[in-house]
Amino acid sequence: EPEVTQTPSHQVTQMGQEVILRCVPISNHLYFYWYRQILGQKVEFLVSFYNNEISEKSEIFDDQFSVERPDGSNFTLKIRSTKLEDSAMYFCATDYRGTGELFFGEGSRLTVL
């Protein structure tokens, strides 16, 4: 069964450092998302991406965040200058038709010290 893959599985970084989280979507899926889950809390929407541009973003997705699909396969989330409160599990999810039937990756756990 095709899967969404994410790397790294865990990253530890110092506050103020840049972090890039990578996702390989399921090959025929057209809609890509990043969600965040702070430990013990709900899954929060960050950003959606379709046709090589952001289609929607949440209040969490401020100027410190960016997304891109640099090579037609990877879908990346960049945090320019990490803060302690960015520590969370970041999930990439993809959707074939944009109908909400999301397939989640295993997640990337970010720890900011």
Add this chain to the structure above:
Amino acid sequence: GENVEQHPSTLSVQEGDSAVIKCTYSDSASNYFPWYKQELGKRPQLIIDIRSNVGEKKDQRIAVTLNKTAKHFSLHITETQPEDSAVYFCAAINSWGNTPLVFGKGTRLSVIA
């Protein structure tokens, strides 16, 4: 935007008993309602979903009901087993709008053997 409320936040049941988790949503245009199960440290996994043209859907021991008028939907797990212990999230989306899937805060279900 959509707002999803979920209750209870924690639920303990004896093995073999039934568990019910309830969610309400705010956007009457929402038409797709998935339920996700998340085990500790793992990704959310879709376990059942329902669309707004259906009032009830069942898959073995799990079922979901939807009341569009009241804007609430529920997950029912019968004959609970210890492996049902996890956090369950409801979610809602208007699949025809350019809006993301919005999650409830989750219910931690503990099935006591």
